[in-house]
Amino acid sequence: MKKIDKNSRIPLYIQLMEILVDEIENHMEENDQLPSEREICEKYGLSRTTVRQAISELERDGYVYKQHGKGTYVAPRKVNQNLARFYSFTEEMKRLGKKPVSNVLSFKVIEADKKIARKMKRNEGDPVYEFVRLRLADDIPMLLETTYVPHDLFPGIRKEDLESMSLYDMLRTRFGVKPTMAEEVFRPVVTRDDEAKLLQIPVEIPSLKVERFTYDGDIIVEYTNTIARGDLFEYRVRLDNKN
Amino acid sequence: MKKIDKNSRIPLYIQLMEILVDEIENHMEENDQLPSEREICEKYGLSRTTVRQAISELERDGYVYKQHGKGTYVAPRKVNQNLARFYSFTEEMKRLGKKPVSNVLSFKVIEADKKIARKMKRNEGDPVYEFVRLRLADDIPMLLETTYVPHDLFPGIRKEDLESMSLYDMLRTRFGVKPTMAEEVFRPVVTRDDEAKLLQIPVEIPSLKVERFTYDGDIIVEYTNTIARGDLFEYRVRLDNKN
DNA sequence: GTTTTATACTGGTAATGACCACATCACCAC
DNA sequence: GTGGTGATGTGGTCATTACCAGTATAAAAC
Incomplete structure (x- = not known):
C-alpha cells in the first residue's frame, strides 16, 4: 500500500x-x-x-x-471523443482504428496581419507559418484546418514534417514543447463553396467552425481555424456537476 | 447589509x-x-x-x-458558455446579468417511443414528461429545448413549476436529486422553418443541435434536445493536457 | 543610493471536534 | 403485511486553532 x-x-x-x-x-x-x-x-x-x-x-x-x-x-468512464481532455486529430483517429492522413494544401511563412496578431497576442508583422491541411481518416475528408504558428519560436519547420507526423508530436520531439492547455471556440456556420468542395460535401450541409488556441504556459504556440464537416463530426463532452 | x-x-x-x-x-x-x-x-x-x-x-x-x-x-465576465462545468441556462444567464425566461410551449405526459426509450435507457411505453421550452435572455430567444423526464421518478411536475424555476433547481428542492454528470453531443444542423420562426432567425443561419443526457448516478434523469441559434451562441471549452 | 530584513498582509494546508441530514435495515407494534 | 422507530453508517456543515507560503512594503543595513 x-x-x-x-x-x-x-x-x-x-x-x-x-x-x-x-x-x-x-x-x-x-x-x-x-x-x-x-x-x-x-x-x-x-x-x-x-x-x-x-x-x-x-x-x-x-x-x-x-x-x-x-x-x-x-464515476462512469468517459465515452468517445471527450473535449475535457486535450485533443489531437492524429491520435484520436488512431484510437478509433482509422488511418489519419494530412494533406498539406499550402505552406508558407507570412507576416501576421492585424487579426492574426491579435488572436495570437503578438505584434503585427511578426513572421508566422501559415499552413492549410486537409485531414482525412480512411481517405474520407474530415477537417479543413488553417494553422498559424509563430516562426521565431519554432524555426525550420518544413512542409514534409507536417505530412509525416502530428503537429504536437513535432513540437514535442523537435522543440521540447508540450502544450499545457488549449481553448476551443466553436460555432455552426454555412459551408463555403471552396470548403464544401474540399470536404466533398454539398454546401447545404452546415459545418462546425472551430477556433483553437494552444498554449504553452501563457504563450500561444498555435492558432488554428478548423472547418469540420457537420455530417460526420460530432462533438461529445462530459460535464461534471460542481457543487 | x-x-x-x-x-x-x-x-x-x-x-x-x-x-x-x-x-x-x-x-x-x-x-x-x-x-x-x-x-x-x-x-x-x-x-x-x-x-x-x-x-x-x-x-x-x-x-x-x-x-x-x-x-x-x-473574474472577467465571459460571454461564452464554458463546457467544462455543469451548465444551467438559468444560472448562466443570471451570471451574465441577463434575465432568463422560460416559455413553456407544450407540456404533456407521453409514453416513451422506441427512440426515447433507447436514449433514456428505459422501456418502450414508460410514461415520460415531454415539454418544449423556448428559453429567452433579456427577451431574446436563445434556445429551443425539448426535454424528456421519467414520470415515475418525478411525479407531480406541473407546467407552472417550469416557468418559475430551473429544472435543476426543481429536481433538487422538490425531489432531492442533484445530477452528478451530464453528457452533451452536438452538431451543426440546418435550421428548420418552425425552429427559425420561434428563434426569430432566418433559416439560412445554421443552428447547433445539442443532445444532453443528465445523470444522477447511473440513472438518466433528463434527456434534452436543444436547438441553439448559431449566430448568438458560441461554445467555448478549455482543454487540459493530461500528460 | 541600493540591498537586505522585518513584518504584516494575503490565501493554502491541516487537525480536531461537534453536530446535522440522509439511507438502510432490523425490530416491534399494529 | 404495514407502518413506525431507533440504531448505525454515510456524506454535509461548521467553528476553532495553528501554521505554511506567497506578496508587498517599509524600515534597517550597507
Whole structure:
C-alpha cells in the first residue's frame, strides 16, 4: 500500500488524490463504492478535512460522485471523443482504428496581419507559418484546418514534417514543447463553396467552425481555424456537476 | 447589509455565496478585489472554513479568481458558455446579468417511443414528461429545448413549476436529486422553418443541435434536445493536457 | 543610493471536534 | 403485511486553532 509522506512538500490532499486515482484506475470498476471518508482517514492517518478536500477535488475532476447518506462511487468512464481532455486529430483517429492522413494544401511563412496578431497576442508583422491541411481518416475528408504558428519560436519547420507526423508530436520531439492547455471556440456556420468542395460535401450541409488556441504556459504556440464537416463530426463532452 | 441567518436550514456558505454574488454583480467591476477571507469572517460572523467553502464554490462557478498572497478578485465576465462545468441556462444567464425566461410551449405526459426509450435507457411505453421550452435572455430567444423526464421518478411536475424555476433547481428542492454528470453531443444542423420562426432567425443561419443526457448516478434523469441559434451562441471549452 | 530584513498582509494546508441530514435495515407494534 | 422507530453508517456543515507560503512594503543595513 502506498503511504502518505507527511514531511513531503507536496500537500497531503494531493498525495491522497494520487493514491486514490491510482486505486480507481487500476483496481476498481465504474460505480464501485469507495471506502467511507472516515475509513480513509483511519487508513492513511489523515484528518477528515484533508480527506474531504481530496475527494472533493476528485469529484470536480470527474473521477467520483457522491451520494449523501450512501457513499462515494467511481464515476462512469468517459465515452468517445471527450473535449475535457486535450485533443489531437492524429491520435484520436488512431484510437478509433482509422488511418489519419494530412494533406498539406499550402505552406508558407507570412507576416501576421492585424487579426492574426491579435488572436495570437503578438505584434503585427511578426513572421508566422501559415499552413492549410486537409485531414482525412480512411481517405474520407474530415477537417479543413488553417494553422498559424509563430516562426521565431519554432524555426525550420518544413512542409514534409507536417505530412509525416502530428503537429504536437513535432513540437514535442523537435522543440521540447508540450502544450499545457488549449481553448476551443466553436460555432455552426454555412459551408463555403471552396470548403464544401474540399470536404466533398454539398454546401447545404452546415459545418462546425472551430477556433483553437494552444498554449504553452501563457504563450500561444498555435492558432488554428478548423472547418469540420457537420455530417460526420460530432462533438461529445462530459460535464461534471460542481457543487 | 444583508445578514446571515444562522437558524435557516439553508447552509451558511450558500447564504454567503448569494450575498457575495449579489455584491459582485451589483457593486463591483471586473478584477476588483474582494475583502480578504478574514475580513469576511469578521463581517458576517463566520468561520474561515465556511468563508473559504463559499469562495471556493464561487471560484468553480467562475465568479472570482484567487491569487496566493495577494487576494481574491472578481473574474472577467465571459460571454461564452464554458463546457467544462455543469451548465444551467438559468444560472448562466443570471451570471451574465441577463434575465432568463422560460416559455413553456407544450407540456404533456407521453409514453416513451422506441427512440426515447433507447436514449433514456428505459422501456418502450414508460410514461415520460415531454415539454418544449423556448428559453429567452433579456427577451431574446436563445434556445429551443425539448426535454424528456421519467414520470415515475418525478411525479407531480406541473407546467407552472417550469416557468418559475430551473429544472435543476426543481429536481433538487422538490425531489432531492442533484445530477452528478451530464453528457452533451452536438452538431451543426440546418435550421428548420418552425425552429427559425420561434428563434426569430432566418433559416439560412445554421443552428447547433445539442443532445444532453443528465445523470444522477447511473440513472438518466433528463434527456434534452436543444436547438441553439448559431449566430448568438458560441461554445467555448478549455482543454487540459493530461500528460 | 541600493540591498537586505522585518513584518504584516494575503490565501493554502491541516487537525480536531461537534453536530446535522440522509439511507438502510432490523425490530416491534399494529 | 404495514407502518413506525431507533440504531448505525454515510456524506454535509461548521467553528476553532495553528501554521505554511506567497506578496508587498517599509524600515534597517550597507
